[in-house]
Amino acid sequence: YMYSKQQDSTTPSWKKVDYAGVYKDIAALLEDENYDDGSYGPVFLRLAWHASGTYDCKSHTGGSSGCTIRHAPESEHDANAGLEVARRRLEPLKKKHPNISYGDLYTLAGVVAVQELGGPTVKWRPGRVDKQAVECTPDGRLPDAAQGADHVRDIFYRMGFGDQEIAALVGAHALGRCHTDRSGYDGPWNASPTAFTNFFYTELLDNTWVPKKWTGPMQFVDKQSGAFMMLPADMAFKTDPRFRAYVERYARDQDAFFADFANAFAKLLELGVSFPEDAPLYRFKTLD
Ligand code: HIF
Numbered sequence: 001y002m003y004s005k006q007q008d009s010t011t012p013s014w015k016k017v018d019y020a021g022v023y024k025d026i027a028a029l030l031e032d033e034n035y036d037d038g039s040y041g042p043v044f045l046r047l048a049w050h051a052s053g054t055y056d057c058k059s060h061t062g063g064s065s066g067c068t069i070r071h072a073p074e075s076e077h078d079a080n081a082g083l084e085v086a087r088r089r090l091e092p093l094k095k096k097h098p099n100i101s102y103g104d105l106y107t108l109a110g111v112v113a114v115q116e117l118g119g120p121t122v123k124w125r126p127g128r129v130d131k132q133a134v135e136c137t138p139d140g141r142l143p144d145a146a147q148g149a150d151h152v153r154d155i156f157y158r159m160g161f162g163d164q165e166i167a168a169l170v171g172a173h174a175l176g177r178c179h180t181d182r183s184g185y186d187g188p189w190n191a192s193p194t195a196f197t198n199f200f201y202t203e204l205l206d207n208t209w210v211p212k213k214w215t216g217p218m219q220f221v222d223k224q225s226g227a228f229m230m231l232p233a234d235m236a237f238k239t240d241p242r243f244r245a246y247v248e249r250y251a252r253d254q255d256a257f258f259a260d261f262a263n264a265f266a267k268l269l270e271l272g273v274s275f276p277e278d279a280p281l282y283r284f285k286t287l288d
Pocket of ligand 1 (some may be wrong): 045049152170172173175176177234
């Protein structure tokens, strides 16, 4: 008895979690016909990215490791508006799997979203250790959708990404939509916002984008139907020649997009995390 008790208290919590089981439990939470376009996948992906995208490679601060996104003031930064919806949806799984860290739970939810909505397999490792509110990252580390290519580069270079990786990541804007009560922007990027596709690139290139006529923030709509949108920051991927070269490639070649996205997204989820040496690398199978 003494021995097993001691064993348990010295085994790190991250080793006591059935991650394939958590994957399945997250996947079971995706569908809800009464929410948005019928899936929590897009907002789970956005949560995983905002938890990770605060990383600064020079000061080695931010990132998903401490999962400070769940604490105020970081949870209340403008860029994170609406993400409480995803956190609330995932909370029962923290109760069911108490040994998982929030950082691991939220990043794994991003992996589940990509894979279950039809995207590539994303390699993932556990071992993030949650931190307290005093360690929240400062406001202003996530991108401002009203700005262009220089700003997008500043933000993603700070994380340690290059142009090709940035152009591969932005394809995730095939998923989900903008909400006026979250960011102020409105609408989906394409007609299938719950399927992981290369449609961000094809829509961006194939449509004529015109400023939306409304009193909301400056955004673009497709001239033909007016049903789809682009943020000013999205348009930078069409106008900037170096970004555009990748956009043209990913529009032509969905396999190339999937492969490059999987690598860049896995890297994003690991920024600033010191994994235990024996943390296994998972490639989860999608559910049928
Ligand atoms: Fe987004 N993004 N993102 N984004 N994002 C929004 C929504 C989603 C930017 C701004 C916004 C990435 C980069 C950038 C997703 C995933 C990723 C919204 C709307 C804004 C304003 C939020 C709302 O109103 O609900 C900017 C400026 C980025 C830099 C170019 C990443 C690459 C594309 C890193 C990424 O993975 C997803 C998914 C959504 C949809 C969320 C939803 O609830 O449907």
